[in-house]
Amino acid sequence: MKTIKNGIFNENPTFILMLGLCPTLAVTTTFEGAYIMGLCVLIVLLITNFIVSIIKNIVPDNVRTPVYILLITTSVTALELILKKYVPALHETLGIYLPLIAVNCIVLGRALSVASVSSVKKSVLDAIGIGLGFALSLMLIGLVREVLGSNMITVMDGISSFTGYRAVYQVLPNTKILPITVFREPAGAFLTLGLLLAFFNFLKDRRSDVK
Amino acid sequence: MTKKRIISILVITLTALICSTIVYVLYNMTN
Numbered sequence: 171m172k173t174i175k176n177g178i179f180n181e182n183p184t185f186i187l188m189l190g191l192c193p194t195l196a197v198t199t200t201f202e203g204a205y206i207m208g209l210c211v212l213i214v215l216l217i218t219n220f221i222v223s224i225i226k227n228i229v230p231d232n233v234r235t236p237v238y239i240l241l242i243t244t245s246v247t248a249l250e251l252i253l254k255k256y257v258p259a260l261h262e263t264l265g266i267y268l269p270l271i272a273v274n275c276i277v278l279g280r281a282l283s284v285a286s287v288s289s290v291k292k293s294v295l296d297a298i299g300i301g302l303g304f305a306l307s308l309m310l311i312g313l314v315r316e317v318l319g320s321n322m323i324t325v326m327d328g329i330s331s332f333t334g335y336r337a338v339y340q341v342l343p344n345t346k347i348l349p350i351t352v353f354r355e356p357a358g359a360f361l362t363l364g365l366l367l368a369f370f371n372f373l374k375d376r377r378s379d380v381k
Numbered sequence: 382m383t384k385k386r387i388i389s390i391l392v393i394t395l396t397a398l399i400c401s402t403i404v405y406v407l408y409n410m411t412n
Contacts, residue, residue: 230389236393241400243400247407
């Protein structure tokens with residue numbers, strides 16, 4: 171439990187480690203895209219951390235990185251092929267950012283720094299913690315961007331053909347303040363990330379001052 | 382060539398072979 175909590179709060183990939191920022195900025199225009207991306211990264215992290223921790227004693231140190239990259243790309247390709255076949259709507263929602271998980275530095279970073287030196291149980295727990303931390307931070311950014319940029323919350327739209335029902339809600343029906351369209355643009359992603367980072371650092375500073 | 386280098390080459394070749402087989406099988410299953 172401590173490892174999972176550590177991955178979500180103390181070693182949060184987006185707000186503390188600042189890793190994997192490309193998908194963080196690109197797919198968070200909607201809440202739906204954010205949680206689907208988080209889920210896919212969680213699955214890839216789980217598979218790679220599990221396999222890496224099993225084979226860690228067989229792989230020599232000088233070929234560790236290429237072997238782990240091969241494992242990561244295989245799991246991402248497998249995930250992509252399965253999604254394309256069984257959940258095409260999900261595959262379309264993520265687009266190019268799904269194969270790009272292969273070059274997400276969170277996955278290789280955790281494989282090299284944690285899974286290759288830890289037990290299977292610890293590696294799997296670390297993958298769950300980091301994956302959840304990444305998914306939650308993406309969901310937070312996606313929620314802020316969509317509420318401010320579109321005045322909507324899209325829970326299920328692109329994947330509605332798979333789940334069977336559509337869930338898109340309007341936040342404030344009669345308002346002139348929203349939507350602030352800049353939050354839908356790439357600049358809005360940087361703005362949201364910067365503001366949330368400032369907010370979390372402010373909270374961290376205040377907590378250390380109290381202590 | 383040292384024994385360590387041969388093992389490294391074997392490990393990476395074997396990994397590439399297994400990974401490509403998995404992708405090939407999955408591709409044929411899903412297409």
